[in-house]
Amino acid sequence: xxxxxxxxxxxxxxxxxxxxxxxxxxxxxxxxxxxxxxxxxxxxxxxxxxxxxxxxxxxxxxxxxxxxxxxxxxxxxxxxxxxxxxxxxxxxxxxxxxxxxxxxxxxxxxxxxxxxxxxxxxxxxxxxxxxxxxxxxxxxxxxxxxxxxxxxxxxxxxxxxxxxxxxxx
Amino acid sequence: xxxxxxxxxxxxxxxxxxxxxxxxxxxxxxxxxxxxxxxxxxxxxxxxxxxxxxxxxxxxxxxxxxxxxxxxxxxxxxxxxxxxxxxxxxxxxxxxxxxxxxxxxxxxxxxxxxxxxxxxxxxxxxxxxxxxxxxxxxxxxxxxxxxxxxx
Numbered sequence: 262x263x264x265x266x267x268x269x270x271x272x273x274x275x276x277x278x279x280x281x282x283x284x285x286x287x288x289x290x291x292x293x294x295x296x297x298x299x300x301x302x303x304x305x306x307x308x309x310x311x312x313x314x315x316x317x318x319x320x321x322x323x324x325x326x327x328x329x330x331x332x333x334x335x336x337x338x339x340x341x342x343x344x345x346x347x348x349x350x351x352x353x354x355x356x357x358x359x360x361x362x363x364x365x366x367x368x369x370x371x372x373x374x375x376x377x378x379x380x381x382x383x384x385x386x387x388x389x390x391x392x393x394x395x396x397x398x399x400x401x402x403x404x405x406x407x408x409x410x411x412x413x414x415x416x417x418x419x420x421x422x423x424x425x426x427x428x429x430x
Numbered sequence: 431x432x433x434x435x436x437x438x439x440x441x442x443x444x445x446x447x448x449x450x451x452x453x454x455x456x457x458x459x460x461x462x463x464x465x466x467x468x469x470x471x472x473x474x475x476x477x478x479x480x481x482x483x484x485x486x487x488x489x490x491x492x493x494x495x496x497x498x499x500x501x502x503x504x505x506x507x508x509x510x511x512x513x514x515x516x517x518x519x520x521x522x523x524x525x526x527x528x529x530x531x532x533x534x535x536x537x538x539x540x541x542x543x544x545x546x547x548x549x550x551x552x553x554x555x556x557x558x559x560x561x562x563x564x565x566x567x568x569x570x571x572x573x574x575x576x577x578x579x580x581x
Contacts (some may be wrong), residue, residue, distance in 0.1 A: 292577075369496050370503050371577045391497070398497045402490045409489050 284426045285362060285378040289397070291410060292372020294319045298413045302426070322366060322374060329354040355387055365390060373397065379429070389429050396421050437501045440520025447498070447521075456550045463563060473561045480562065484569020485576075492574040495521065503578075508536060514571060515541050523547055 289298035296315040309317065330336075333352045356365040363381050367390035368374045375390050375397075400418035401407050407415060462483075466476045495501075499517050504510040515527040525547065531540040548564050562568070 369493065370501075371492050371496055373493060394493075395497050398494045402493045 283379060283383070283429050285380070287378070287393075287422075287426070288315070288318055288374075288376040289413070290315075290319050290322075290374040290376075293410070295410060296412070297373075300419070300422070302423075318376065319374075322376070325354055325357075326368075356385075367391065367394065369394060377426075383429070386429070389425075392425065393422065396425065437517070438499055440499075440517040440526070443498050443517075443521045444524050449524075452547050452550070456547055456552075459548050459566075460552060463561075467558070467561075473558060477560075477562045477565050480565035481569040481572070484566040484571075485573035486569075487566070488570040488573020488575075489577055491522070491570060492577045495574065496578075506536070508532075508539075510575070511539050511541065518574075519543065 285303045286299070286301035288296065291297055294316075296319070299311070299315065307314075330352055336352070353368060354366065356363060358364075358381055360381060363379050363383050363386075365377045365379065365383070365386040366374065367387065373394065375393055377386060377390060377393070379386070396418060400415050400421060401413050402409070404415055407413065463476070463480070466479055467473075470476050470479060495518060499521060501513055501517065504513055511529045515529045519525055519527045519541075523543075523546075525543055525545055527541045527543045529539050529541055531538075533539070546564065548567070552563065554561060554563065
């Protein structure tokens, strides 16, 4: 019998891209599941078309949030599985990590969800996600031309986001 | 590892944001109301329009409020009213409001502003009976709460 070499089991993470971006991609959803924003900096593998990809991501988060909240061993009340939680209520997961990437998640009580996919060695990105939420407030929410609930097409937001993501370690 | 940041007080946030001259603010709002009265003539129409304008502001303002103040979800309506009065009004208008007049169910209350920057120097004439001069504020609260309410 042939055994695969041990080094194949967890390949080392890809080095940051030539442009210096440390993140792979980012999604933003609102409370109704509308994908407000999607940006990719380094994504060699694409398996689904964009609509399916967004739907899959939103569905994944919905299920994960529900599961993590209901499985909470410290929670006194026994909720029932399948009942959707209010944004910001109960416990909520904030990241998961595989051997090739780390997905960080943040949800505001108004239902704005921010997802950032980075390389696996990234530290806790909760503060970074909060900062991105602040960028959203400054350049999108306060933009009178932007209609809430529609996809974001604000150049200033894109530029500032790119700049910030470059600085995340 | 990362420190958990608690909610910030309204004072702290108000001190850290950019501010505008109070008189400019009061005069601008007065000009808006005057123009609405000229355009719409009916006091009820103006009230409705002010509420709608406030609603459009509120749905955007809620994200700024949540981002800057770090409050967590409120447990019940009492807490919501307190947060609006103590943190919200302080943060955006620089004034502290108080919550009074709770009814028996806890579903209805009054938020009272001791000094309201919108109404400085304003006197309503008799022709404007029934005008809710500050109706934009109720619209703002309505819009903001709608964005955090259960679906």
